[in-house]
Amino acid sequence: MPSFIIEGGHRLKGEITPQGAKNEALQVICATLLTSDAVRLENVPDIVDVNNLICLLQDIGVKVIRHGKGDITFQADSINLEYLRSEEYLQRCSTLRGSVLTIGPLVARFGRAVLSKPGGDKIGRRRMDTHFFGLQRLGATFHFDAGSDIFELRAENGLKGGYMLLDEASVTGTANIIMAAVLAEGTTTIYNAACEPYIQQLCHLLNAMGAQISGIASNRLTIVGTPSLHGARHRLLPDMIEVGSFIGMGAMCGDGLTIRSVSVPDLGIIPEAFRRLGVRIEERGDDLYIPGQQHYEIDTFIDGSFMTLSDAPWPGLTPDLLSILLVVATQAKGSVLIHQKMFESRLFFVDKLIEMGAQIILCDPHRAVVVGHNREIPLRARRMVSPDIRAGIAMLIAAMSAEGTSRIDNVTQIDRGYECIETRLNALGAHITRVDG
Numbered sequence: 001m002p003s004f005i006i007e008g009g010h011r012l013k014g015e016i017t018p019q020g021a022k023n024e025a026l027q028v029i030c031a032t033l034l035t036s037d038a039v040r041l042e043n044v045p046d047i048v049d050v051n052n053l054i055c056l057l058q059d060i061g062v063k064v065i066r067h068g069k070g071d072i073t074f075q076a077d078s079i080n081l082e083y084l085r086s087e088e089y090l091q092r093c094s095t096l097r098g099s100v101l102t103i104g105p106l107v108a109r110f111g112r113a114v115l116s117k118p119g120g121d122k123i124g125r126r127r128m129d130t131h132f133f134g135l136q137r138l139g140a141t142f143h144f145d146a147g148s149d150i151f152e153l154r155a156e157n158g159l160k161g162g163y164m165l166l167d168e169a170s171v172t173g174t175a176n177i178i179m180a181a182v183l184a185e186g187t188t189t190i191y192n193a194a195c196e197p198y199i200q201q202l203c204h205l206l207n208a209m210g211a212q213i214s215g216i217a218s219n220r221l222t223i224v225g226t227p228s229l230h231g232a233r234h235r236l237l238p239d240m241i242e243v244g245s246f247i248g249m250g251a252m253c254g255d256g257l258t259i260r261s262v263s264v265p266d267l268g269i270i271p272e273a274f275r276r277l278g279v280r281i282e283e284r285g286d287d288l289y290i291p292g293q294q295h296y297e298i299d300t301f302i303d304g305s306f307m308t309l310s311d312a313p314w315p316g317l318t319p320d321l322l323s324i325l326l327v328v329a330t331q332a333k334g335s336v337l338i339h340q341k342m343f344e345s346r347l348f349f350v351d352k353l354i355e356m357g358a359q360i361i362l363c364d365p366h367r368a369v370v371v372g373h374n375r376e377i378p379l380r381a382r383r384m385v386s387p388d389i390r391a392g393i394a395m396l397i398a399a400m401s402a403e404g405t406s407r408i409d410n411v412t413q414i415d416r417g418y419e420c421i422e423t424r425l426n427a428l429g430a431h432i433t434r435v436d437g
Contacts, residue, residue, distance in 0.1 A: 001409065001410055001412065001436075002411050002412060002415075002434055002435065002436055003407055003408060003409045003410075003411055003434070003435050003436075004396065004399075004407065004408045004411050004414075004422060004432050004433070004434060004435075005405060005406075005407055005432070005433040005434075005435055006381075006396065006399040006400055006402075006405065006406045006407070006408065006430075006431065006432050006433075007405050007431035007432075008379075008381055008399055008400055008401060008402035008403055008404055008405065008406060009401075009402070009403060010253070010400070010429050010430055010431050011253060011254065011255040011292070011429055012249055012250065012253050012254045012255065012257055012400075012425065012428040012429050012430060013254065013255045013256050013257065013292075013428060013429055014257070014258070014427065014428045014429070015257075015258040015259075015260055016246055016257070016258070016259055016260065016424060016427075016428060017238075017259075017260040017261055018238040018239050018242040018243050018246065018259065018260075018261075018262060019043075019045040019046075019047070019238070019239050019242055019418075019419045020042075020043035020044050020045040020070055020236035020237070020238065020239060021045070021198055021201075021236050021237045021238060021239040021240065022045055022047060022049060022050060022239055022241070022417050023171070023198050023239075023241075024197075024198035024201050024202070024236050024237055025041075025044050025045055025050045025053075025236055026049065026050065026053055026098035026101055027101055027172075027175045027198060027199075027201075027202045028041055028201065028202055028205050028234060028236065029041065029044075029050070029053055029054065029057065029074065030053070030057075030098075030101040030102050030104075030105055030175075030179065031105060031179055031202060031205055031206060031209075032057075032062065032074035032075075032076055033057070033062070033076045033079070033102065033105035033106060033109065034076075034105045034108065034109055034179060034182065034183065034206075034209070034229050035076065035209060035228065035229040035230055035231060036075070036076060036077035037075065037077075037229075037230045037231030038073050038074070038075040038231045039073065039074050039075070039205075039209070039231050039232055039233075039234070040067075040071070040072070040073045040074075040231075040232075040233045040234070041071075041072050041073075041074065041233075041234055041235075041236065042070060042071050042233070042234070042235040042236065043070045043235050043236040043237075043238075044070045044071070044072050044236060045070065045236075045239065045419050046069070046070065046419050046420070047415065047416060047417055047418065047419050048412065048415045048416040048417075049096065049097070049098055049416045049417065050098075052092075052095075052096050052098075053096060053098045053099065054072070055092075056089075056092050056093070056096065056099060056102075057074065057076070057102075059083065059088070059089060059092070060079055060080055060081075060083050060084065060089065061076070061078045061079045061080045061083070062074055062075065062076045062079070063075040063076075063077070063078070079110065081110055081112070084106070084112075084113070084114045085114055089114075090114070090115075090116040090150060091116070093115055093116045094116040094117060094149070099115060100115060100128065100131060100172060100176070101172060101175060101176060101179075102115070103115050103131065103135070103151070103153055103176060104131075104135065104175070104176035104177060104178070104179035104180040105179045105180070107135060107140050107153045107154070107155050107159070107180060108155075108159055108179065108180040108181075108182070108183040108184065109183060111154060111155050111156050111157075111158070112152070112153065112154045112155070112156075113152070113153045114150065114151070114152050114153075115150070115151045115152075116148075116149055116150050116151075117149040117150075117151070128151075128173075129167070130166055130167060130168055130170040130173030130174075131170070131172070131173045131176045131177070132151070132153070133164070133166070133167070133173075134164055134166065134173060134174075134176065134177035134180070134190070135153055135159075135176065135177065135180055137162050137164040138155075138159040138160060138161065138162065138177070138180055138181060138184050138188065139155055139157075139158070139159050139160045139162075139184075140153045140154060140155040140159060140180075141153065141154050141155070158184070158185055159180055159181070159183065159184035159185065159225075160184055160185050160186055161181060161184045161185060161186030161187045161188035161223070161224075161225050162186070162188060162189075163188075163189045163191070164177070164188075164189070164190055164191065165191045165192055166190065166191065166192040166193060167192075168192070168313075169192050169193065169194045169195075169219065169313040169314075170194060171194040171196060171198070171199060173194075174190065174193045174194040174199055174221075175194075175199060175202055177190055177193075178190070178193075178199070178202060178203065178206065178213065178221065178223065179202075179206070181223040181225060182206050182211040182212075182213070182223055182225060182226065182229065183225060183226065183227070183228070183229070184223075184225040185225050186224075186225055187222065187223065187224050187225070188221075188222070188223040188225065189220065189221070189222050189223075190220070190221045190223070191219065191220050192219055193218075193219050193220065193221045194219075194313060194314065195217055195218055195219050195314055195315075196313075196314035196315075196318075197237055197240070197263075197266040197268075197314075198237070200216050200217050201234075201236065201237055203216045203221070204216070204234070205232060205234040206229070208232035208233075208234065209229040209230055209231065209232045210226055210228070210229045210230050211223070211226060211229060212224035212225075212226060237263050237266055238261060238262055238263050240262075240263075240266065240267055240268075240270060240318070241318065241320045241321060241390070241417070242417075242418065243259055243262045243267060243270070243288070244267075244270050244274070244318075244320075244321040244324055245321075245324055245393050245397070245418075246259045246290075247259070247270075247271070247274050247279065247281065247288065247290055247324075248274070248324040248325070248327060248328045248394075248397050249397055249400065249425070250279075250290025251274065251277070251279040251290060251293065251296060251328050252327065252328055252331060252397055252398075252400070252401040253397070253400045253401050253430075254290050254291075254292050255292040255429075256289070256290075256291055256292050257289070257290045257428070258284075258287055258288070258289050258290075259287060259288040259289075259290070260286075260287050261286055261287065262286060262287065262288055263286065264283055264286055264288070268314065268315050268317075268318075269315065269316070269317055270317070270318070270321060271283075271288070273309055273317050273321070273325060274325070274328070275299075276298070276299045276307060276309065276336075277296060277298050277299070277325065277328055277329055277332050277336065278293075278295075278296030278297040278298055278299065278332055278333070278334075279293070279296050279328065280293060280296070294375065295333060295374060295375060296332050296333070297332060297333040297334055297374075298329065298332045298333065298334030298335065298336050298372060299334075300334075306335065306336075306337060307334070307335075307336045307337070308336070308337040308338075308339055309322065309325055309336060309337070309338055309339070310338075310339035310340075310341055311339075311340060311341055311342055312341070319340060319341075319342045319343060319346065320390050321390075322338055322340050322346070322347075322390075323346065323347075323349070323390040323391050323393070323394035324390070324393065324394050324397065325338065326338045326347075326350065326353075326360075326368060326370055326394065327353065327394045327395075327397050327398050328397075329370040329372055330353060330358040330359070330360070330370055330372060330373060330379065330398070331372060331373050331374070331375050331378075331379075331401065332372035332374065333372055333374035334372055335369060335370065335371045335372065336369070336370050336372075337367060337368070337369050337370075338367065338368045338369075338370060339366060339367050340365075340366050340367070340368075341366060344365040344366060345365065346388070346390070346391070347362060347365065347366070347367075347368050348362075348365070348387070349387055349388075349391035349394065349395065350362055350368055352382060352384045352395060352398075353379075353394075353395075353398055355380075355382050356379040356380050356381070356382050356398060356402060357373075357377060357378070357379050357380045358370070358373075358379060358398075359371040359372075359373065378401070378402060378403045379398055379401055379402035379403070380402055380403060380404060381399065381402045381403060381404030381405050381406040382399075382402075382406055383406065383407040383408075383409070384399075384406065384407070384408050384409070385408070385409045385410050386408055386409070386410045386411055386413040386414055387410075387413065388413055389413055389414060389416050389417035389418075390417075391413075392408065392410075392411065392413045392414040393414055393417075393418060393421075395408050396408060396414065396421070396432075400425075400430055400432075411434070422434055
């Protein structure tokens, strides 16, 4: 199991370009299952979760041609449906959260889909009801074998469009329903749909493939089904979570960091969330510049009340960045309440930050109060274990800013979402060494 050895105290300076968006990649790669034609995707990130999904699709018969870095063609013209029930396929699904995104395309195009309970980050309960509710509303029958944790969906007579009001604006649930609805007979209306940029990108790709989706960027989507789709070419957005991670690094450890080609309009309120912690961010065209700051001060609300940062469905603040915002707050001047509403285990990594000297009160599984040090008390180096992708990168930021040498074990979790992260950060001045065992 690989680990990082981090020599803290080194300042970051220079330019860095974010990778393609992980969450968009998982969606659009699965969308290639909807046609027998070739679909070419550009700016695909070279990360563990995406590569595992590509391998999964290759196992069921998808042809994959790599033209260059991040430039990949997929062609699903010879799918082995029998393999979907094999023990090997189900075992691979159980270790990959993104495998859930195969069920919408498979049931829409082939009339059946099988999935074992998917894996992913251990951040609390992540229910799948929205996926199955939506697919059932389109006419699929659903069966769950509790003994083997296997889900099966069937639609031998095809899917039929209809109206649905989702109980939650689930991103992957919305994506699955959209991918199923584009091949359903008739018109589908999805209300309370997720509308984040990566869902918008999925819709743009599907429309380029011949789908008829309107209402893109809103929470009410209308989809007129079509009998088949054709090939297309699509470029992924930069990863907004990686952009936010680099903003956090620039605030904590930077002496002038430029983040290139971030697609500013698609960042939503992410820059503003960091500004509320006192972090200076300059927009320079489509780049962000984070100047070195000796001190940054947490804002208050207009009435002078205590600052709170909480997650919410788009266009609210993504929950994936609360871990980074929390770490940045440890060296700010002032206090902030971090309220993680969507997942009940995501804040449990703060015990490691407390051991590093951070002043954090974990109120309950969803809320933590951070009292900033104003850089007067630096964090201390420690040995830590990464429990999930976002906690792992937050620990890495803390270790880079700490006094002494830290070690983070289980960095495979970080590799799942960040491409060659130690190489890219070392090029900016960090001292991070990867070791095995």
